[in-house]
Amino acid sequence: MSEAQKKKEQSDIFAISRSDLAASTLNAPTKVEQVSISCSSQRFRPGERFNDFVILRELGRGGFATVYLAHDVTLDRRVALKVSETLGLGEGQALAELEHQNIVQVYGQFINVESGKHCLCLQYVPGVTLAHVIEHLHKNNRRPVQGIEILESITIDSNEEIPFDLAGIRNREILATYRFAAAICRISVQMAEALEFAHRRGVLHCDIKPANILINPYGRPLLADFNIAIDTQDVRARNHLGGTIGYMAPEHLGAYLKEPGFGVVDERSDLYSLGVVLYELLTGRMPFDKPATGDPRTDKLQLLQNQKSFSVSSCWVVQELPPVVERILRRCLDPEPTQRYQTAGELAGALANASDALAIEERLPSEGLLTAWVERNPFLALFLLTLLPQMIGSFVNIAYNTIEVRLDPPQHRAFEKIVLGYNLFVYPICLFIMFRLLRPIVRGWRRLSESAIMDGSEVDLLRFRVLKLGTWGIILALAGWLPGGLVFPIFIDVIAGGVSGEVYFHFLVSFTLSGLIAVIYSHFGIQFVVLRVFYPRLTNADTRTPTTLAAEMVGASRWLAVFQSLAAVIPLVGAVLLVVITGEMTLSFRLLVTCLIVLGMLGVGIAFSVTKKLTLLLRLLGSQKFNF
Structure with missing residues (x-):
């Protein structure tokens, strides 16, 4: 059939007026179960009628039946009529039990006594297959x-x-x-x-x-x-x-x-x-x-x-x-x-x-070029955002020790040896642990990126490991920094002797201050990469529930509020301690105090901005949006 003929047939179908439909109801049978089809042909044409139904057009045909769009004159509605030799093993009865918004409803079933054809009156669904x-x-x-x-x-x-x-x-x-x-x-x-x-x-x-x-x-x-x-x-x-x-x-x-x-x-x-x-x-x-x-x-x-x-x-x-x-x-x-x-x-x-x-x-927020770069290079970003806070902490530590810790020449030589030995011991251990932690994550992420086969349990394990990176970052940073506050003065005292209580105090303050700065900002960086890049792509649809989501988001946000406060407080506390315990206001002392104050002010802004972004990520990732 040509396109013009199809359009003409459709226009003929919809040209049937309500008066035509009303006129066709005269002398209608009284029982739906026993009706006579008014046409003798195998296929019905628009305008033909039997019982309370007027055929509008054919909707489709299959191996078992032909389905027509029809007008139910009594109830003034459109229905789908499925006409066949048989209707299968109780299709009408099966559908009658299935009143669901996503299942086509059945309105009635009858048999044409003259032809023996079965007819199922169904809900008409405007649309397509x-x-x-x-x-x-x-x-x-x-x-x-x-x-x-x-x-x-x-x-x-x-x-x-x-x-x-x-x-x-x-x-x-x-x-x-x-x-x-x-x-x-x-x-x-x-x-x-x-x-x-x-x-x-x-x-x-x-x-x-x-x-x-x-x-x-x-x-x-x-x-x-x-x-x-x-x-x-x-x-x-x-x-x-x-x-x-x-x-x-x-x-x-x-x-x-x-x-x-x-x-x-x-x-x-x-x-x-x-x-x-x-x-x-x-x-x-x-x-x-x-x-x-x-x-x-x-x-x-x-x-x-x-x-x-x-x-x-x-x-x-x-x-x-x-x-x-x-x-x-x-x-x-x-x-x-x-x-x-x-x-x-x-x-x-x-x-x-x-x-x-x-x-x-x-719907995750996009922050432009930096976020795009992090998404393309998540492990490099993870390394840099972890390392940079350690460098800032080292700068604060060196500046503080240079100005406040006064050592005689033998003690200073002992200090230099301890610096070399401590770093050669601590850094390899921390790096080895990080390597062991990241190796299965790198392998799993590569498999996922290459669309290799991964089952749900593997994805759950990978997500668990990724979520633990923030906690491991805190542990390793504290393990690397805090012991130095005691190790340095103790070993200097053992090697060169004569270390005063004031030196012990200053080493404790410098390593604690530097260590907390490194911990706080490295945690912010790790969590940003984890929540913005890794976590959204590690969903296991079979195990994702409100309970698991809540537990994971609580774990990911556990330290954010505390660290936001500490990011501002720690440098300012260091500056206050310097002013209180130091009597000599040298130029280097004033520069250190100024740097700590400025760092504290920057810390407030950076911590607030990062925490706001992470909180938004946590709220989005932990939400259950699916509803009907």
């Missing part, structure tokens, strides 16, 4: 980027009547602001929740595929076509399995082909099919190559073999997918049912967590 959305999104191999592209793919005729849905408007607004992967996860949550609802009522869909999922203009998906659904309590129904080959789970396909050695078809089989749909929606292609032998049974067996070897293959890894989504897909499509999500509710929770994490990551 998910198959249409996939085709539109990935046309010409393009890669969708924004969630709004999903909404743009839902093409609706300008004459279509779209019911007002306030919650739907909110859902549409959210999808429009999300990036593509986060939006897909949000939509998929609703599909998984619909499956969970059906499964809890003992219904397996058995034919989850894009063509059987409708999506309305608000971006809300609805499961449809339960024609081959089975009752989980009916053992005999499992002997009449059907479905669409490319979307069947291995055990489903094995049972369909009567191959021995496969487990039972259950809820996890539907989850596998949903995983295939999700993969196709995200990438525009199927996870398995289609066999091309020409022999139907050989093709099906080859597909089965592809599925069985799936878990040990890494060639399917999709570079453009966020790792958190990739891990969900891999678990959905595991050939072993025991390794998949065990319930649709569990999958829905993981998808919601992934959508949350991706949406939050998109």
Whole structure:
């Protein structure tokens, strides 16, 4: 049919007036269950009527039935009429039990007594199938980027009547602001929740595929076509399995082909099919190559073999997918049912967590070139932001000791030896510990960046190690600095003798002051890299819960408030001590006091700014934004 003919047919369809519809109700039968179809043809045309329904147009056809858009004259509403020789094993009864916002509702079922055809009266969903959305999104191999592209793919005729849905408007607004992967996860949550609802009522869909999922203009998906659904309590129904080959789970396909050695078809089989749909929606292609032998049974067996070897293959890894989504897909499509999500509710929770994490990551504040550089070079940034505060601490320590600690020549020579020995002992140990701490993190981060296969437990361990970097930074800095306050005067006293109590006091003050400055600012730097770069990309959707989030954020923020105060107080306390305990106001003394005061003032500004940014990161990362 040409495009002009299609447009003319559509205009004819919508030219049917309400007066025409009203006139067609004359002499209508009184019972819905026993009706006579007013036309004798196999296919209905616009304007034809039977019982209380007037055909508007054909919506689609499949191997079992034809679906029409019709007008219910009695209730003055549009419905979908599914007409077939049979309606499967109780499709109407199955749907009648499934009143859910993401499952197409059934209004009634009747049989035409003259033709014997079955008719199912269903909720009409203005919109398109998910198959249409996939085709539109990935046309010409393009890669969708924004969630709004999903909404743009839902093409609706300008004459279509779209019911007002306030919650739907909110859902549409959210999808429009999300990036593509986060939006897909949000939509998929609703599909998984619909499956969970059906499964809890003992219904397996058995034919989850894009063509059987409708999506309305608000971006809300609805499961449809339960024609081959089975009752989980009916053992005999499992002997009449059907479905669409490319979307069947291995055990489903094995049972369909009567191959021995496969487990039972259950809820996890539907989850596998949903995983295939999700993969196709995200990438525009199927996870398995289609066999091309020409022999139907050989093709099906080859597909089965592809599925069985799936878990040990890494060639399917999709570079453009966020790792958190990739891990969900891999678990959905595991050939072993025991390794998949065990319930649709569990999958829905993981998808919601992934959508949350991706949406939050998109909303993390960007501070320009510096943040971009840190994101590109996280380990170099981690090294520099850890080292720079140590250098500042060393400057304060050297300046303080030079001015305030007075040693005679033998003591000074002993001091120089101790400086060399102390640094040769402390620095290698601290660097070795840091190397041991960072090595597994570097390896894990490289694997993650290269889209290598990482399961959830590996991601959890990597995230745990990353979150501990701030604490380890405090421990190593204190271990390196604070002992010096006693080690130096004690060893000088042992080697050269004659060390006064005042010298002990000044060494304690200088090393404590320098050490705390190094600890505070290095912790700020470490936590910034951890929270801004590492943590957002280490989400495990299977274990992300409000409880774990709260615990991790509490741990990450434990020292921020204390260190913000100490950043200003420590240098000023040092300046005050100098003024109090020193009587001689030399030029170098005044310069040191001035430097400490200036450092304290800078510390206030820097600490306030950094703490504000870290607090914002913590609030964003610890939030649970997913809602309907």
